[in-house]
Amino acid sequence: MTWTIEDSKKVYGINNSDLHFLDIDDTGELQLIIKGNKIGFNSILKKLESMNINNSFTLRIPQLINYQVEKIQNTFMSLIKKYEYRGRFKPLYPIKVNQQKLEVHTVVNSSNYYGLEAGTKSEFLLLLKIFQSQQHRLIMCNGVKDREYMAMIRDAVNDGYAVYVSIESITEAELVYEIVPYDKLNLLLRIKPYVDVKGYWGSSASRNSKFGLAIHDLLSVLEYIVINNFSDRLIGIHAHPGSQIEDINDLKKYIRFMIDIFKEIMNRGFSQLRIIDFGGGLPVDYHSDDLKDPVMHYAEAIFQCILNSNLDKHPNIMIESGRAVTALSSMVVVEPIEAHSIFPERPAIEIEYAIDLIDRIDKCNSIKELSQIYQDWSEYSSEEFSFDNLVSVEYYSGIIKNKIRYSLMNYTDWYEFDNLEPLLYSNVYLYGNFSVFNSAADAVVVDQYFPLFPVINLHLQPESIVRLVDISCDSDGEISMFKTKHSDKPLFSKDNYPLTSDSNIFLKGFPVGKLSELDKTHIVIPLVGAYQDIIEANHNLIGDLADVMIIYDDGWKITLHQAAQSIEDIVKELGYTLAIDADPYVNF
Numbered sequence: 001m002t003w004t005i006e007d008s009k010k011v012y013g014i015n016n017s018d019l020h021f022l023d024i025d026d027t028g029e030l031q032l033i034i035k036g037n038k039i040g041f042n043s044i045l046k047k048l049e050s051m052n053i054n055n056s057f058t059l060r061i062p063q064l065i066n067y068q069v070e071k072i073q074n075t076f077m078s079l080i081k082k083y084e085y086r087g088r089f090k091p092l093y094p095i096k097v098n099q100q101k102l103e104v105h106t107v108v109n110s111s112n113y114y115g116l117e118a119g120t121k122s123e124f125l126l127l128l129k130i131f132q133s134q135q136h137r138l139i140m141c142n143g144v145k146d147r148e149y150m151a152m153i154r155d156a157v158n159d160g161y162a163v164y165v166s167i168e169s170i171t172e173a174e175l176v177y178e179i180v181p182y183d184k185l186n187l188l189l190r191i192k193p194y195v196d197v198k199g200y201w202g203s204s205a206s207r208n209s210k211f212g213l214a215i216h217d218l219l220s221v222l223e224y225i226v227i228n229n230f231s232d233r234l235i236g237i238h239a240h241p242g243s244q245i246e247d248i249n250d251l252k253k254y255i256r257f258m259i260d261i262f263k264e265i266m267n268r269g270f271s272q273l274r275i276i277d278f279g280g281g282l283p284v285d286y287h288s289d290d291l292k293d294p295v296m297h298y299a300e301a302i303f304q305c306i307l308n309s310n311l312d313k314h315p316n317i318m319i320e321s322g323r324a325v326t327a328l329s330s331m332v333v334v335e336p337i338e339a340h341s342i343f344p345e346r347p348a349i350e351i352e353y354a355i356d357l358i359d360r361i362d363k364c365n366s367i368k369e370l371s372q373i374y375q376d377w378s379e380y381s382s383e384e385f386s387f388d389n390l391v392s393v394e395y396y397s398g399i400i401k402n403k404i405r406y407s408l409m410n411y412t413d414w415y416e417f418d419n420l421e422p423l424l425y426s427n428v429y430l431y432g433n434f435s436v437f438n439s440a441a442d443a444v445v446v447d448q449y450f451p452l453f454p455v456i457n458l459h460l461q462p463e464s465i466v467r468l469v470d471i472s473c474d475s476d477g478e479i480s481m482f483k484t485k486h487s488d489k490p491l492f493s494k495d496n497y498p499l500t501s502d503s504n505i506f507l508k509g510f511p512v513g514k515l516s517e518l519d520k521t522h523i524v525i526p527l528v529g530a531y532q533d534i535i536e537a538n539h540n541l542i543g544d545l546a547d548v549m550i551i552y553d554d555g556w557k558i559t560l561h562q563a564a565q566s567i568e569d570i571v572k573e574l575g576y577t578l579a580i581d582a583d584p585y586v587n588f
Contacts, residue, residue, distance in 0.1 A: 003459075003460065003461035005024050005028075005459050007461075007489070008024055008028075008458050008460075009023075009024060010485055010487055010489075010491070010500065011462070011485060011491055011499045011500065011511060012024075012451070012453045012458065012511070013287065013288025013289060013451055014030075014288070014453070014458075016288050017285040017288045017289075017294065018284050018286070018288060018294065018327070018527065019288045019451065019526060019527075020033075021033050021034065021061070021064055021067075022526065023038060024458045024459060025038075025040065027459065028456055028458040028459030028513060029041060029042055029455065029458070030453065030454075030455040030456070030458060030524060032044070032550070034061065034063050034064075034550075034551070034552040035063070035552050037552050039550075039552075039556050041333075041455040041522065041524070042455065042456070043556075044059070044548075044550065044558060045333075045455075045522065047558045048548060048558070051558075051560060053546055053560065054335070055335050055433055055545070055546070055564070056332065056333060056335045056432065056433045056434040056439075056522075056545050057332075057333055057545050057546040057547070057564075058330055058332055058333075058439065058528075058544075058545045058546070058547050058548065059330065059331050059332075059333055059548050059549075059550060060102060060329065060330055060548065060549040060550070060561055061328070061329050061330070061331075061549075061550055061551075062102060062103075062106040062329060062549065062551065063551055063552065064328040064529075065106040065107055065110060065325060065326055065328075065329045065529075066106065066110045067328075068324060068325050068326075069091075069107060069110035069111050069114060069325060070111075071295055072091055072282075072295055072319075072321065072324070072325070073091065073111060073114075075295045075296055075299045076089040076091075076317070077089065079300065079303050083303055083307060085303065085307075086313070086314040087274075087313075087314035087317060088316040088317070089316070089317050089318075090113070090115065090138065090275075090316060090317070090318045091111075091114055091115070091318070091319055091320075091321070092114070092115040092117045092138065092140050092318060092319070092320045093107045093114060093115070093116055093117065093321075093322055093325055094116075094117040094119065094142075094280075094320050094322040095116055095117065095118065095126065095127070095322075096119050096123065096534070097322030097323055097325070097326055097530050097531060097534075098322070098326045098529060098530060098531065098533055098534060099123070099533075099534060100533055102549075102561065103326050103529070103533075104116070104130060106329075107325060107326075108130065108134075108137075113137075114137075115137055115138030115139065115140060116130065116131070116137070116138075116139055116140070117140040117142060117320050117322075118140070118141055118142065118143070119142045120143050121148065121149045121152060124139070124149070124152060124153075124156075125152070127139050128156055135159070135160045135161045135162065136162055137162065138162050138163075138164060139156075139161060139162065139163045140163075140164045140166065140188075140238075140277070140318075140320070141153055141163060141164065141165045141166060142166045142168075142190070142211075142238075145165075145168075145172050145175065145176075146175075147175060147179070150172075150175045150176055150178075150179040150180060151179055153165060153179075153180055154179050154180045154181065157180065157181065157184040158181070158184070164186045164188055164236075165180070165185070165186065165187055165188070166187075166188045166189070166190045166238045166277075167187055167189050167190065167213075167221060168190045168212065168213060169213070169217065169221075170221055170224060173221045173224050173225065174224070177224075177228055177230060182230060182233065185230060186233065186235055187230075187233050187234050187235060187236075188235065188236040188237055188238040188275065188277060189213060189218065189221060189222075189234065189236075189237050189238065189265075190212045190213060190237075190238045190239060190240075191212050191213060191237050191239040191258065191261050192207060192209050192211070192212030192213055192214050192215075192239070193205045193206070193209070193212070193239045193257050193258065194206070194207050194215070194257065195241075195250075195253045195254050195257045196253075197241055197242065197245055197247070197250035197251070197253070198246075198247055199242060199244050199245060199246065199247075199250075200242075200244070200447070201241075201243055201244060202241075202242055202250075203242075204240055204241055204242040205239070205240075205242060205245075211240065212240075222265065222268060222270075226269075231269065231270050231271075232271070232272045233272070234265075234270050234272060234273060235272055235273065235275055236273060236274060236275025236276060236277055236315075236316075236318070237258065237261055237262055237265065237273070237275070237276055237277065238276075238277035238279060238318075239254075239258060239278070239279050240279030240280050240281075240320065241254045241279060241281045242280060242281065243281070243282075243283070243321075243322070243530075244281075244283045244284070244323070245281040245283060245298075246283045248301060251301045252301050252304075252305055254278075254281065255278065255301060255302055255305040255306075256305050256309070258276055258278060259276070259305060259309045259311070262276055262311075262315060263309070263311065266312075273315075274313075274316055275315060275316045275317075275318055276306075276315045276316075276317060276318070277318035277319070277320065278302060278317070278318065278319050278320075279319070279320045280319070280320055280321055281298065281319075281321070282294065282298045282319065282321035282323070282324045283323075283324070284323050284324055284327045284328075284527060284530070286448070286449045286450060286451060286527055287449065287451075287483045287485075288451060288485075289483065289485050289486055294324065295324065298321075302317060322530060323530040323531070325530075326529040326530050327527045327528070327529045327530040328526070328527060329529040330528050330529035330532070330533070331524055331526040331527070331528060332434060332439045332440060332524070332525040332528055333455075333522050333524055333525075334433065334434050334468065334522060334523040334524075334525065335432065335433040335434075335522055336430055336431070336432055336433070336518055336519055336521065336522065336523065337430075337431040337432065337433055337471070338430075338431050338519070339428055339429070339430045339431070339466070339515070339518045339519070340428070340429055340431075341427055341428050342394070342398070342427045342428070342429070343394050343395060343397060343398030343427050344391050344394055344395045344398075346395060347391065347392035347395040347396065348387070348388035348389075348392050348395075349388050349389065349392050351389075351392050351393065351396055353380060354377070354380075354392075354393075354396035354400065355396075357373050357376060357377055357400060358396075358399060358400060358403060360373055361373055361400070361403045361404060361407055362403075362407075364407055367408070367411055367413070367414070367417055370404050370407055370408065370417065371417060371418040373400075373404070374401075374404055374418075374419045375418075375419065377396075377397070378419075380393075398427055401423050401427075402495050402496060404417075404423060405423050405495070405496035405497065405498075406496040408423075409490070409492060409496060414498070415498075415501060415502075415505055420505075424497065424498075424506070424507045424508060425507075425508040425509070426465045426466055426467045426480065426507070426508055426509025427464065428464060428465075428466045428509070428515060429466065429467040429468075429469050429478075429480075430466050430467065430468055430469065430518055430523070431469055431470075431471060432468050432469065432470055432471070432523060433471060434470050434471070434542075434545060435470050435471065435472045435477065435539055435542035436470045436472065436476070436477045436478065436479050437470075437472060437474070437476075437477065437536070437537040437538075437539035437542070438536045438537060438538060438539065438542055438543065438544060439525070439528065439532065439536070440479055440525055440528050440532055441531075441532055441535045441537055442531055442532060442535070444477075445535065449481055450479060450525050450526070450527060450528065451482075451525075451526060451527065452468060452479065452480070452482065452510040452524070452525055453511075453523070453524055454512050454513065454518070454521040454522070454523055455522050455523075455524060456513070456517065456520065456521045457512070457513025457514045457517060457521070458513060459513070460513035460514065461493070461494055461513075462493040462494065462497075462499065462511030462512055462513055463493060463495065463512065463513065463514055464493050464494065464495045464497065464509075464511075464512065464515055465482065465493060465497050465507050465508075465509030465511050465512070466480070466509050466510060466511075466512050466515070466518065467480035467508060467509045468480050468510070470542075472539050472540045472542060473540050474539060474540070477539075479525065480508055480509050480510060481506055481507070481508065482506065482507040482509060482510040483504065483505070483506055483507075484498055484499055484500055484501040484503075484504075484505040484506070484507065485499070485500050485501075486500065486502065487500035493511055497509075497511070538565075538570050538573075541570050541571065543564070543565030543569065543570045544562075544564060544565040546560060546562070546564040547560070547561040547562040548560060548561060549561040
């Protein structure tokens with residue numbers, strides 16, 4: 001097979017969709033692209049070595065937040081112009097996605113009119129501080145609101161802050177009417193969308209959603225607003241369908257439902273209704289495969305559904321997409337420790353039964369026969385247990401799996417093989433100096449897919465696939481899932497793992513160019529800028545990696561943004577005092 005760099009880009013998803021900021025040079029080195037300028041990862045690693053940063057680290061790229069904010073705004077504004085849309089566009093960033101100062105302030109500084117969303121009293125207090133000198137900036141108050149929260153909103157609007165309040169219950173309607181001044185009320189009703197969407201967070205857009213007004217509660221709140229004469233303070237509706245709607249039909253179902261709710265409320269005489277806040281739903285293309293432009297995909301669906309609905313007036317559009325704003329801005333760069341193969345390189349003794357099965361594989365004429373051979377070997381049991389026999393069984397297991405994968409390449413329907421999953425499991429695992437729980441917790445918490453790739457040898461046909469495991473004392477401390485890409489050109493590793501397919505096939509391991517050079521590379525986990533910093537866990541007292549910031553401004557600037565978390569800092573959070581005596585025993 002003749003392998004090209006374009007094949008590598010296809011397999012890894014590099015320089016495509018939401019990995020547009022990465023590329024591969026002619027030597028196979030991974031490159032970072034900012035403002036059209038490229039820097040190789042080896043250059044980044046050498047610079048950090050000169051700064052005495054030699055371990056794993058988190059690479060912060062704030063300019064990718066700038067890029068995403070501008071892309072979202074420009075996409076919606078271009079469609080407003082294209083369709084001669086008469087409503088306005090107002091984006092919000094929900095700070096629950098990443099509350100760190102670098103990320104939030106970068107969002108705010110990227111746009112003059114980007115607003116922020118708070119889901120709790122604590123977040124609201126933070127936003128008041130952030131917007132202290134920019135009180136015209138919009139703050140959306142979501143989440144459960146008690147009397148204290150409403151009093152905070154009252155004080156904020158009296159101080160001149162621009163605050164919208166999303167009402168989620170009849171109790172909240174009563175509190176906001178009682179506490180917040182009438183002339184400063186700006187209300188939206190949070191709707192429980194009666195639609196089903198696929199995906200981990202699909203329950204956010206169903207009748208089982210934790211949030212939103214059920215239809216009978218919605219009618220009760222509307223009645224309360226009418227009775228108490230503040231109908232003119234209801235300016236919009238709001239819902240949240242989860243942060244990853246990749247299916248366009250699901251997305252359109254949700255959008256049409258919100259438009260229908262908007263119409264119904266308008267028809268009940270709420271003449272000031274002018275906003276539909278669609279919440280989230282804008283996906284990040286972690287697979288870097290199906291969605292060529294997630295932002296345009298999402299925005300076009302909103303405009304098309306509204307324009308096809310024959311509304312008398314075009315509503316102002318609000319969105320609260322956070323994942324798409326910050327996910328691209330951080331990546332974890334993992335220092336390898338050592339690699340191990342599950343299978344030995346040679347047998348201790350020959351197993352005639354295994355040799356016969358291998359000969360049968362070469363003569364197979366159908367997937368059914370291959371499946372039977374695999375089953376026969378899986379059921380094989382020697383009469384004698386010995387270390388030599390066990391070593392040989394493991395050796396032949398690797399050979400048989402490899403040869404069956406090779407034979408399956410002759411069949412277009414290879415993915416229908418009965419025992420496919422064990423054949424797609426990597427034989428090699430690589431220890432990385434990091435903790436999945438601290439750096440990419442969603443991989444464990446919600447089985448979130450993250451792409452993986454080494455920083456060298458990307459121009460080569462991969463020799464095999466590798467599982468990346470961390471140094472935590474937990475079997476969940478692994479991140480190695482790899483999605484085969486859709487392609488008309490069948491691509492395989494040298495040991496016959498399929499790297500492209502027409503189906504959604506997942507390998508347990510990611511491709512690497514040279515197994516023998518795993519200790520000379522680092523492994524990159526991109527797209528970790530959303531949620532991972534907030535839900536991190538110091539499992540086994542493995543704390544935060546060093547934060548390294550890189551920007552391009554008339555040249556590349558690489559700085560240490562924050563040092564790695566020390567053991568002393570971690571145990572102090574747990575209530576201990578750590579002192580290291582001269583003798584070298586550690587006292588708590």
